Every structure is written in structure tokens, then in C-alpha cells.
Amino acid sequence: MADEKSQAPHDPDREQNPPPYSAGQGEEGLPEYSAGESTSSGEIATSIYRPFPKVIQGTSRWAMNMEAFTTFKLCGEDENDFLYMVELNLGLKSGGLIDDRPGLILHNGTSVQAPVLAAACYESVDSLSFVDFNIQSIILLPKLPDQPGGSINKDLAEYRMLPRMTPDKTVALRFSVETGEKARREEFEWRKCRDKGLIRPSGFKLYRVSSESATQPIGGESSRQKDDPNVLAVITWSRAFSTKMLFKIEFKADGLTGVLGERWSVAVVITALKMWMLRLHGKLTKTGVKLAEQIHKAIEEEEARA
Known part of the structure; x- marks a missing residue:
């Protein structure tokens, strides 16, 4: 395979499905792109066509077409390294992968025609309302063998x-x-963090809940340590004045x-x-999350009494 530096510059807004990923492009032993069964909303991918890099940036698309307003790109550390397309569902019409749920x-791949790798949406179709504090999220991943499909999509x-x-x-x-070769189900948690010198929280850090010791704090100072070995991933938001970079994972x-x-x-x-x-x-x-937590608890108690 030719060296990537010798190839012609990639046009980030050119709609095309990605070529198969080969071991010569990165780590050995990674699966090639493959797609599962076709559904009413397109194919469901069964593996990623190329591995996620250490750093992923979400960037806006600058193009004079409607699709640019409902999509954005996931790039590597170099914003010209266009990896994946993210499509926004505004919840304005029914049908499609997640129906009328905003998500x-x-x-x-680098096109909205590429198979679906994952999706996420609000649990409630009315979640964007200012009076709706149900902010629970539904995460959709390709189902594993013998795993039942969901109510939103039978293949996810x-x-x-x-x-x-x-x-x-x-x-x-x-x-x-599910994690690892044995697909063992584990819990993880994103926690808001604040970097020193910043007025407002800059993002979230991801912790493996099952690996934490009973004596370790579950937020606060521990979440601000730069080299905390318990942190598996970090997402930071862009500065308010940034019009192109949205976030960094x-x-x-x-x-x-x-x-x-x-x-x-x-899943991350x-x-x-x-x-x-x-x-x-x-x-x-904090106010929104606290109210959402209280509402969820009240619903669970009501269901338990029924």
C-alpha cells in the first residue's frame, strides 16, 4: 500500500464509503470493514473499518448544502484525517433508525450512506422541551450473537x-x-471535571466503576489529576469562540x-x-441532572408499588 503522505489530499466533504482497512495502515490484527444485515434504514456495521486513534476531534463541516447542517465529522489529531461521519437526527419526522427521537x-465511514456503527438518542421524544427533565439516553450498538434486538431497531x-x-x-x-474477548458486561461512568485555571468545567473523564477501590473519591480532586491511571478516556469541549472544533476525545x-x-x-x-x-x-x-435523577427515582418507586 502506498504511503499515506504520497496520496492526494483527501476532500473531507466528498461522499464515499471507506476502503477496507488493512494491517499496513496501523495496528496488526484489526478487523476489516464489514456490514451486517440490511434494514429499513440501511446496513448495520459489524466492526469498525479502521481503529479509533488516540485522539478524535469533532469538527463542523463547511459546505453550502443542507447535509452540512445535519452532520459533522470525526477526525484524528489532524483535522484533515477524516475518519467517520456523524449524522444528527433532529426529531422532526418519524421513521428511520431512531424514529422521531432527537439523537x-x-x-x-465518511458518508451518511455508510453502514451504521452506533447511535444514541433521548429516551423521550419530548426531551428537548424545557419542562421535560427526562435526560436518560438510549445507546444503540450492533447486537451480539444471541442478543435480542431492541424496541427501536431489531438489529441494534x-x-x-x-x-x-x-x-x-x-x-x-x-x-x-460488554468488554474484552469474553464480552463481560461492565459499568463505566463519565464524570464532570474542571481543569485548573478555567472558570467553568471543561469536560468529562471516564472511569471504570468496577475497578475502583472503596477508598477512592468518586469525583472532585481525583477527577482533576492529570495522570490518574483510572481514567480511560477524556472528552473536552471547544472554547466558546471556536466555530469549527466542537470537542476532543x-x-x-x-x-x-x-x-x-x-x-x-x-460505546465510549x-x-x-x-x-x-x-x-x-x-x-x-447540576440542576437538570438532579431533577432528572429525582424523577427517575420517583418513577421506579411508582412502578415498584404497582
Whole structure:
């Protein structure tokens, strides 16, 4: 395969499906692009066509067409390294992969015609309302063998990402996903962090819940340590004056080794994308999350009494 530097510059807005990924392009042993069964909303990818790099940037698309307003790009550390297309579902019409729920669809390539790699949406179709505090998220991943499909799409398994306030009043969002070769289900949690010198929180850090010791704080100072080995990934938001870069995701520690598996890395990216949407909609405030947590608890208690 020719060296990437000798190839012609990539046109980031040229719609095309990606070529198969080969071991010569990166780490050995990574799966080639493949697609599963065709559904009413397109194909479902069964593996990523190329691995996620250490750093992923979400960038706006500058193009004079309608699609540019409903999509954005995931690039590597170099914004010209266009990796994946993200499609926004505004919830204005029914049908499609996530019906009329506001959310995002991660495509397995650089086009909206590429197979679906993952998706995320609000649990409620009315979640964008200022009076709706149900900010629970549905995460959709290709179902595993013998795993039942979800109610939204029969070829996608459904998971929940639940908001909560930690004991030290930190906003957190928890989800679970299968990890490693044995596909063991584990819990992970995104926790809001604040970098020193910044007035407002700059992003979230991802922790493996099951690996934490009982004595370790679950937020606050521990979440601000730069080299905390328990942090598996970080998402940071762009500066307010940035019109192109939306956010940056960085894998860290065990999140870089591949031991947690491809499915885990896809779950990290799609949950990070959903958090970006929650923040965009003003749903990640302490007040909003606290109310959402109280409402969820009240619903559970009501269902238990029924």
C-alpha cells in the first residue's frame, strides 16, 4: 500500500464509503470493514473499518448544502484525517433508525450512506422541551450473537446511560457495555471535571466503576489529576469562540491498550457524542441532572408499588 503522505489530499466533504482497512495502515490484527444485515434504514456495521486513534476531534463541516447542517465529522489529531461521519437526527419526522427521537447516528465511514456503527438518542421524544427533565439516553450498538434486538431497531441492542449526582455534587453519567474477548458486561461512568485555571468545567473523564477501590473519591480532586491511571478516556469541549472544533476525545491508560475491546471503544465514542448533545441542549447542568435523577427515582418507586 502506498504511503499515506504520497496520496492526494483527501476532500473531507466528498461522499464515499471507506476502503477496507488493512494491517499496513496501523495496528496488526484489526478487523476489516464489514456490514451486517440490511434494514429499513440501511446496513448495520459489524466492526469498525479502521481503529479509533488516540485522539478524535469533532469538527463542523463547511459546505453550502443542507447535509452540512445535519452532520459533522470525526477526525484524528489532524483535522484533515477524516475518519467517520456523524449524522444528527433532529426529531422532526418519524421513521428511520431512531424514529422521531432527537439523537445522533455514527456511520462506519465518511458518508451518511455508510453502514451504521452506533447511535444514541433521548429516551423521550419530548426531551428537548424545557419542562421535560427526562435526560436518560438510549445507546444503540450492533447486537451480539444471541442478543435480542431492541424496541427501536431489531438489529441494534439497547443500553441506557443514566445521569446522577455523585456524593460530592459532581455531574456523572453511567452506562454498561460488554468488554474484552469474553464480552463481560461492565459499568463505566463519565464524570464532570474542571481543569485548573478555567472558570467553568471543561469536560468529562471516564472511569471504570468496577475497578475502583472503596477508598477512592468518586469525583472532585481525583477527577482533576492529570495522570490518574483510572481514567480511560477524556472528552473536552471547544472554547466558546471556536466555530469549527466542537470537542476532543482522548483515550488513556487501559483505554489505549485494546484490552477492553472494539465494542467498548465504540460505546465510549457514542456516549461521548451523546454527552455533547446533552450539553448543547443545556441538559448537563447540576440542576437538570438532579431533577432528572429525582424523577427517575420517583418513577421506579411508582412502578415498584404497582
